[in-house]
Amino acid sequence: MMAETETLMEAKAPSAGSELWMQLASEIGLRMASSGAETYRVEESVVRILSSCGLNAQVYAVPNSLFVSVTAPDSPPLTVLHRISRRGTDLEAVEQYSNLSRRICSEHPSPETAKAWLRETEARCKNYPFFIFLLGHMLVAGGFCVFFGGTARDCLAAALCGLLLGAVLPLAEKQNTNVFFQKLLSSFLMGFFLYSTAALGLSDHVDTAIIGTLMLLVPGILFTNAMRDIIFGDTNSGINRIVEVLLIAAAIALGTAAAWNAADGLWSLPLSAEGLTYSPLVTCIASFFACLGFVWVFNIHGTGSLVCALGGTAVWAVYCLVLHFGAGELVAYFFATVFAAVFAEIMARVRKYPAISYLTISLLPLIPGAGIYYTARQAVSGISGAVVSQGAHTLAIAGVMAAGILVVSTGARWFHAAKHEANVRNAE
Secondary structure, eight states: OHHHHHHHHHHHOHHHHHHHHHHHHHHHHHHHHHTTOOHHHHHHHHHHHHHHTTOEEEEEEETTEEEEEEEETTEEEEEEEEEOOOOOOOHHHHHHHHHHHHHHHHHOOOHHHHHHHHHHHHHHOOOOOHHHHHHHHHHHHHHHHHHTTOOHHHHHHHHHHHHHHHHHHHHHHHTTOOHHHHHHHHHHHHHHHHHHHHHTTOOSOHHHHHHHHHTTTSOHHHHHHHHHHHHTTOHHHHHHHHHHHHHHHHHHHHHHHHHHHHHHHHSOOOOOOOOOOOOHHHHHHHHHHHHHHHHHHTTOOSHHHHHHHHHHHHHHHHHHHHHHTTOOHHHHHHHHHHHHHHHHHHHHHHHTSOHHHHHHHHHGGGSOHHHHHHHHHHHHHTOHHHHHHHHHHHHHHHHHHHHHHHHHHHHHHHHHHHHHHHHHHHHO
16 A cells, blocks of 8 residues: 555655656647547546656647647756647547546556556557458448439449548558548549549449448538637637538539539530439448448547447437428538537546547437538539539538537536535545
């Protein structure tokens, strides 16, 4: 018992390892940020680790940088800057490193023990085999193709195109190309491939096949993190992410438009027929498989993977129910988003995992991929009035979804803050 007490006191003494703790905490924050964690989660995790060691820390994170400054009574201030050059979406890593930060705060290990835990966490982070990653892309593209009204032939074409994107995107990332170029290239390849299948008579509704595959490129997690950053007061990070979302949307629109022009110049494209209208049951099943594909693409493991996919299905079911009872489309989007946010908050506390995994996957069926595509298509066709109308409607959907997330996240933070204050008063 005496040895444990000495270890605890040594870990908490600023003079014993301020620099070691700062390096360790900033490394954990860096890995979380690089894996797609929200800004507030990165900052809070680093601050809590350092505060649990008796250190006064200031942390500032933006999407491409992490600053950590530590002050101790008997030593000069220490500051470290990390440049986040590569960012991805690895929600398994976000969960594991978030759990590690909570473990350090609750158990107060020595710096050496915490370093060993970091190595263990790194080894414990799992990745799906590459063929599962490719299968995930095929499920997303094929599932959302049916979701938007595609036939079996459209679904097959979209799934093959998803396979192509799953192979191309990692290669583009390895070349350290910027995200704008990656999305531009991917959307061009996607559009050209699917317009080619339509010209050859291998698909029935080329638009639904493109929209289904387009969901792989839509920055859903970036949009979700932008909204949550702004809600939690990280305005700079939120605006930075929103600008990135808009740039990615522009890249997708430009790539798809270039593909349409190239394909139309080589051969006359058939007139696009309207997609089919499926029952809510069929679209719910399609959304489940599409969300399951995103679970594999975003690297979510364990029981949470199935929970996330079922969450996306439940959110779409809520949307369909609200419409069934006579509400308008935007009202249905709002209530479905509120349900998704409540579901994510509940599951995060029940399973002790970050809410971002559940929220991101659950919101995917609501992402206006069709609106982005048709806005770009009408812009290429020169229909300016339709561009304004479709673009405004797409922005309205995004705004309603942001409002739904805002309501639930603000309420959750208020509730937990009030609960914490009540616990403090009771302890006194």
